[in-house]
Amino acid sequence: MNTPDARKKLQTLAQKHQILKHKAYYKINHIPASRLGPSERCITDKQYEMLTRQAYLDNEIVIVQEKLDGSCVCAFRQNNEIYALGRTGALANRSLNESLRLWGSWVKANQHRFMAILQEGERICGEWLAMVHGTHYQLLHEPFVAFDIFDTKNKELNYNTFIKRIKISGFISPFLIHYGEVCSLEQALNVLGKGHHGTVIDKPEGLIWRLERNNKIAFKAKYIWPDKVDGCYLTEKTGKAEIWNWHPDKGS
Structure with missing residues (x-):
């Protein structure tokens, strides 16, 4: 039940299964044309110029990728074990959410792949697309799409190093829209097309825009369609059963 007492009990339960001392992934601010959700904000006008209009600098690279709609998850290597976590940093297999428990099972089945690319204390983050949230996919690939690896100092690897790492284990990343100089919203949407x-x-x-300076992440920004409705397929909004892009027991 969605009551104060129930929420408090769930919070206490989640804290018992907390593995990371911080969230597995942080919020990304929006570009000015994007639809803002509650408590979200935009990057500065200066930052937007750096991504879309400013003259190209030799030490900077602008990377644009398709943004995916699922659950933000991570796999964390600690004591030579791989832990499947949700965005909060808590154990996925102890979650009340069926999709996150499936993530836990999937990580266990693919543990060797994560061990091959993660060093002790590192984590890989990505989008878990098993359950339909606000976008329905007919997946042509596995339900996990990786977008970042964090080192032991909680810093993201640069894009090229990240791509080399995940190729070792055959993980995929979000579709690359643009790599190089600045990229306008119009250019990016044209390449994005129907996804x-x-x-x-x-x-x-x-x-998702990503600015790298001297091979390090400077900042990221995202664009969400103005008419996007978050979680419009979730059972708590529809009152109907969950819909799946992928489920081992449902043939999807």
């Missing part, structure tokens, strides 16, 4: 991860019923959720 590259199986969006047939719905249009793709949006875009």
Whole structure:
């Protein structure tokens, strides 16, 4: 039940299964044209210029990828074990959410792949697309799409190093829209088109910009379609059963 007492009990339960001392992934601010959700904000006008209009600098790279709509999850290597976590940093297999428990099972089945690319204390983060949230996918690939690896100092690897790492274990990353100089919203949307991860019923959720300076992450920003409704397929909004992009027991 969604009552104060129930929420307090769930919070206490989650804290018992907390593995990371911080969230597995942070919030990314929006570009000015993006739809803002509650408590979200935009990057500065200066930052937007750096991504889309400013003259190209030799030490900077702008990377744009398709933004995917699922659950943000991570796999964390500690004491030579791989822990499947949700975005909060708590154990996925202890979650009340069936999709997160499936993530825990999937990580266990693919543990050797994570061990091959993660060093002790590192974690890989990505989008878990098993359950339909606000975008329905007809997946042409496995339900996990990786987008970042964090080192032992909680810093993301640069894009090229990240891509080399995940190729070792055959993980995929979000579709690359652009790599190089600045990229306008219009340019990025043109390449995004109808999406590259199986969006047939719905249009793709949006875009992620990433600015790297001297091979390090400077900042990121995202674009969400103005008419996007978060979680419109979830059972708590529809009152109906969950819909799955992928489920081992449902043939999807």
